[in-house]
Amino acid sequence: MSVQKQVLKTLWQCFERKSKEFLRNTSLQGLKYVWNNELPGWVQFYFAKVFIVAVYVAINLAVNVFHKWQSTPVIIGTSPTLTPIQDIPFPAITVCSMNKAKKSFVASFQNGSVKHAMLQKACNQDFDYARFSSFKPRSKSNTFANFIFNISHKCDEMIVSCKFGQKTLPCTDLFREIFVDEGLCCIFNFLHPYYLYKHSDSTLRDYTSSKGLTDIAVDWNPIEGYPKHLPAGYYPRPGIGIGIYNGLQIVLNGHTDEYYCSSTNGQGFKVLLYNSIDQPRLKESGLPIMLGHETNYRIVPNSYEAVQTIRKIDRKRRQCIFSDEQELIFYKYYTRRNCEAECDALYFIRLCKCIPYHLPLIYRNATVCHIENFDCVNRAELTNVDGESTACKELCLASCHDVTYFPNPFSIPTIPFRHEGVSFQNDYFKNFSADFIINNLAIVNFYHDNDYFRSHVRSSYTGLTEYMSLTGGIMSLMFGFSVVFIGELFYFIFLRSLFDYIQNWCQKRRNRVNIEYVHQAYDN
Template sequence: MANTQETKKIVKTYCRGNVKKFLKETTLHGLKYLADDSITIWEKSFFLCAFLAAIIVTANLIANVYAKWISTPVIIGISPHPTSILSTPFPAITVCNMNQVMASRVANYTTDSSEGVLLKLLCNMGSIIDEELMESPNFKSNNLTFSTFLHEHAQPCSRMLLSCSIGSSVQNCSDLFHEIMTDEGLCCVFNVLHPDFLFKGNTNKIISDYERADNVIPIDWNPESGYPKILPKNYYPRAASGTGVSMGLTLILDAEIDNYYCSTTNGPGFKIGMHNAIEATTIRETALILPLGFETRLRIDVISTEATATVRNLRSNDRQCLFNGEENLLYFAHYSRRNCESECQVKYIYEQCKCVPFNLPLLFENATICNVQQTNCTSLAENKWMKGDGGSSCRKCCLPACFDLSYKADATSTPLRAYNYLTPPSILKNMSMEYINKNVAVVHFFYRESVFHGDLKNVYVGFTEFLSNTGGIMGLFMGFSFISVAEVIYFAFMRPIFELILPLRRKRMIQRRANSMLGLRPHFQPYHRFLRAN
């Protein structure tokens, strides 16, 4: 018992001395005054209060830095490195005639036939279906599908596109444009990825006539990895040849106004959508209108989003974007927010109606394309989707892509003149001016600039910045440094171990050995008593 009390007294005395030595020799500001015996207790209290106040202020400022680190992990700036338009694809362009079907091809259908019912629905797509129509026998027993009907009765691309030239070179429009099914009906698309690279599932539903020229090789591309390092001579999707109208894409379109049956708007013309090469875009809500009898110039600017490699180390919810390969879609081969939302729309409508609309990806192998009977269900589901009432949980998961590419355009138009055309004369020379001004539209797509600067996502406060900020604050208010950490470790652990704990252990071991020898050999007891006494 006496030995235990003596040990506690030794430890207590040593700890006091160790703390006092630490206060005298530490690099932390103000603590040496607490161990100075030459000043009064009031002076020591002053420095103690100053040190505690510095700790409180330091903790508060570090908490603010940490809150900024957590709440704003990413900052968006302008990329310092310009990107050439020659290293990115020319916009994918979708052109749609506002006319849904050609009047000459549906003239023989009566209003009460199955085809006539489908035409009524097609011409009022998106509106509420008449209850009287829904009760008609040809509606209830109608198994016609919109996609098949449109392929057979809509204006084909071969008749819509009179002339196509890109980079001042006139080319066959059939080699550039392909028929695609959109929410606006049958349209023509340019410079979108080949279906083998664009989709995972059945490609015939969306793009049905994809045939390329023998000298054009389709390649894979996405905004993150870009083009392959080794490119063939003629590749697709193609990049721009340069800036200006002469290096852009020029189209001469024929609306065939006398063959109009019904328009998706209040007048004739075309709708044009510009989108990424990895997307099959929607047209009805976002497309530009191209008037007839006008020459229109669309001056294109690129909107690019990039991310640094350090952003990948953050969680997706913190950086609010997804890198390529982090989220696999069911139908589209490449991720983008618009592709993800398109699949969410399909999932929601399929849950409601057990079918997939003709213009949306066929996600599930066993799913069927919606027919006329299911039009009312799909219309109601699409309206709820547009209002945000359905599929909200799925859409929340559709974060933007960390690397993305989109386009915006400024449009200017002028009426087509009655003479001295600048367009190829072989196309228009056999047409009357009345027909041209009534049916023809000329449009030019071209880049404004040869380079662009994208928006760059970077880590706002990384670990290095957080460490430097906290170190600066602690150094300013307390004189804290890495050596201060070493001092605390030394005086708290290493010094007591080497100067107190190990000597005490050594002394106890010697004592135990002496006691054991005393117990085993009684004739040595006087000698051990002598040792203990001395």
């Protein structure tokens, strides 16, 4: 027999001896029967097969737990603590007239003129703007935004009566004009531009504080909430209480005799309820308000929070972003809607070298789209050429901390005004005939129906402790695996061998010393 075969045989005998010793003494269930030669062969085979099946099943279950951990790192639960509506702002509300231009103002526009061409854009009508491709405004103030402002109904014309918390207030102290995707609209309880934007925008004007009131603009965000010290009167205003009389009631005048073109197939208004720091998008989400009716919107707040431990999870896996993790160009606070608005602005800049008047002016020197850009803007609105805007929006994940508002779909009845013997609680209606009221006016109530609500909390689905508990439980259930078994493996593979080697080496050294001593004694 060659030396190599002899070495291999010796190693195998050593491995076999140590394996039998390990299996006879291990804490794993069933293995001590596998190498017990005192048992019949079929018993050894039976326990070996049972052990292999148990290991196979345990590994599959443990892999499933790992995949669950990887695919669902965050779970959304319900907060055990109730949040009072006074801790969050009453929703920001935007009201837009479906009429895009006052008939008396635009009736004199001549066909083919610059004003007539801009009017077609305001009314979303098909028009060939090619001959205006080299048009240059006479002054910087001659912008499409100013044109929209001049032809549209102002807030004091649209919103004619306002009550908030049983107090009748001047509507100009509650609403201010703002440009959105539906044109010039009226906005309530929106965060002051100083706190919302990183730099000023000349098209944003704050009419919220007038001479009659001393309301002070304060900062608010979903993470920190309101400042600790608040003035006597401030906005964004928080919720007061429940019921219509503790909410916001507005009377709208549709001015149907002034209708020139509508954003829909009818007359009336659009309304949107949203977060005070969000970019409103009426075209996508606006709800209709019918003239000649009273409409009630019962507010359902929905709040999201996140525990700090999920910061360690990659944002793509947790599918949300903390405000300080992604800085926006124009907005101070990150929200998904603000991020998507900036994506749209970047898309138009790249394609048309300008930004539509209702989108955030992300660069101070950016050009607001005017009539010479309308052909390009129309193409960009219809077709996303290379998917750039969509790709950008895919990175706009939801905010980890957010507040949203929903009008309860089961509590938005529209109550028609009576044709005869009209009697109203609101004194404003006393000055008008029944026909005028039915054709032009609408009442809208926004109110909470509950003093408290529960937040949704994003937390880790399984942390390291939970993962070890789940996998450890599976392994222990299947074949008795434990941390002690790992200690046994380390002992038999490393410590035992090392101890045997040291012991043999010491024994050989003692033997050499004894032999040398005997030889020295014999020589003497």
